[in-house]
Amino acid sequence: MKLSDRVNDVPPSGIRRFFELAEEMDDIISLGVGEPDFSAPWSARDAAIASLERGETSYTANRGKRELREAIARDQRRRYGLDYDPDEEVLVTAGASEALDLAFRALVDPGDTVAVAQPSYISYVPGVVFAGGDPLRVPTRAEDDFKLTREVLEEAGAEDAEALVYCYPNNPTGATMTGEELKEVAAFCREHDLLVFADEIYSELSYEHDHTSIATLPGMRERTVVFNGFSKAYAMTGLRLGYAMGPAEAITGMNRIHQYTMLSAPTTAQHAALDALENCDDEVDDMVEQYDRRRKFVLSRFADMGIECFEAKGAFYAFPECPWDDADEFAEAFLHEERVAMVPGDVFGEGGEGHLRVSYATSLGELKEAMARLESFVA
Template identity: 55%
Template sequence: MKTGINWQSRINPVVREIPSSGIRRFFDLAAEMKGVISLGVGEPDFVTPWHIREACMYSLEKGYTMYTSNQGLLELREEIARDLAESYGVIYDPRSEILITVGVSEGLDLALRTVVCPGDEVLIPDPSYVSYAPCASLAGARPVYLPTSVENGFQVTAEMVEKAVTPKTKALVMCYPNNPTGATIDRQLLMEIAEVVKYHDLIVISDEIYDKLTYVGEHTCMSSLPGMRDRTILLNGFSKAYAMTGWRVGYAAGNGDFIAAMKKIHQYTMLCAPITAQVAAVEALKNGKPGMKKMVEHYNRRRRLVLQAFQEIGLPCFEPRGAFYAFPDIRVTGLSSEEFARQLLQEEKVAVVPGSAFGVQGEGYVRCSYAASVEELSEAFKRMNSFVGRRVNRGKILTIAFGKNGQKKEGICQSI
């Protein structure tokens, strides 16, 4: 008679084989140490603007503590539809073509579980956000990677998609502005990709959570392209642009039949997003754009400073054109991405994420979020400067410092 259970043998093999998030692993390590500056988690350093928090508190005073429709507050769906129409000229019916989700993460999971069957293939850019491949695997699909690189600006091309398509290919995940690279994608490339998608009868799941955080050029919404509205599941939310990460409000917009199918899974798992968070999201869309634009201006200023700082400490860095991440090349140190991140944390108490957490093409890079205060960035680069100097330049290197007004200060030389 058995007296215990081998729980490892009882776990779904797909779940057992999925690695833990590389982002969260370093976040947890950093949380256990004192004096750590974290450039790891992609979270704005700004607090959610007061008028948005006030709308939430006022909703509580009025007793808004109940469920909403599974599909979400109609008022919020109407505001989202209005925003998409004004921003990109794409029209969605708020009653049938928009679903409010618990963050974009749930929207991604719902979209993949709704579109794929066991054995299907899903095309995923490499590097890209850590959730795409695991969610595809959990839905029963096989992730197929599209290898991008710094040489092509980390952009997916039509040729990559065409080469990767097989009879089993069901969907393509797109994610621009990109996490972790900060890359954006040219409209012409998207047009060419759209033609391949239509030819092979694919579905596009387009994660556009960083759309408002575009600094160079203009963001192109995938569903706004000719023939792509009914072929695209558009995912977006409020976490990044409105500094609302903890509120967990996202949305999916697309064909009414597909949204209805996504809602079936949603109503049996999440039921609905929290009503107070949805009320806050309504306020964000109605009155939050001026504040959002000011935050984006701050990110853009930091982006330029961080790019110059990496260059000065000897780490080549692709110019991020969106989101709030830098993706420096650390191969000059002779360390792997994992070794660099671990040793930097241990020796200098600066947390970054190994590029390998985002795919094979991320090896040799690390992701650094510049959604941190100027003071924190200044100190982080001083520490990183020392760390790199001990491995690359045994002579004198520049100590990076940022002024409070966002202007770069002249540094001082120090012996290493």
């Protein structure tokens, strides 16, 4: 059976190879998974259970439960002063990944160029390819703390692109961008008429400054689709719930595809998400505080070992330089010899070479043990 050229053009996930190696071993400490080690807040879980007990297991509206869309709109207004119409400009999806896929397919024509800020989440380039677009890799630089700048956009030729996709706080680097730093990116997009796909799934996990949504900057709301969800801040990865916000025509187009594919996001998860938005700010604050403690610990241990690592300020990843020349070789040897899983940075695209992605979304006890094993291994 012949696979399509689009599928053949996309290699298997580089992350999955390390997950599969780790699954074959016992007593693994995983610093490779981008998944919170917390459970979803208790009241959100209780809301999900209660909805099942009431027998609420039917489809919802294609765009998602209206109460949830209204809550999402209120949350954006409260946090960023952004006004989105819950009926026309908000779409609830099966995870933020589905929302991104819908946006690529709805807004990218075959042959369109989409600039992808890298290192990046591994699904962006394949998503563009599956939509028939041509990804243009825009490598950010360690000397800039992996921030997206006008200079790297110009060096990559992004002025000829139709769209830009980026994620800040960033997976895999942990980099963040302030509102001032985003202004030059916004100006570049306005000058060259680029659509923007802004993945803000880690927006709550910004430790040293408040998160700024690019949609709040002048002239950007009308050209930006923002993606977020409940997997990271609310530790609801397995419930698979995300959302997109943007101009009505973009959301309507995305929903047209969503109607024929997913139909509607999981009903039970929507009940949990509604409760999370309304009642769980304190739990989120507590998780963020614990992540910050872990971040500071991991960064301090890299410094103790003499391993170069810029000061990651968001998400739950550090992105140190690899002690060996070959990060892939190092990660595999470290996994086999010390039973600690990390991910080589090159799987996240250009700019990630020679680095390791280290997730600190695990307990402080396991992080201490993993860092002790790393110190022994590099010595």
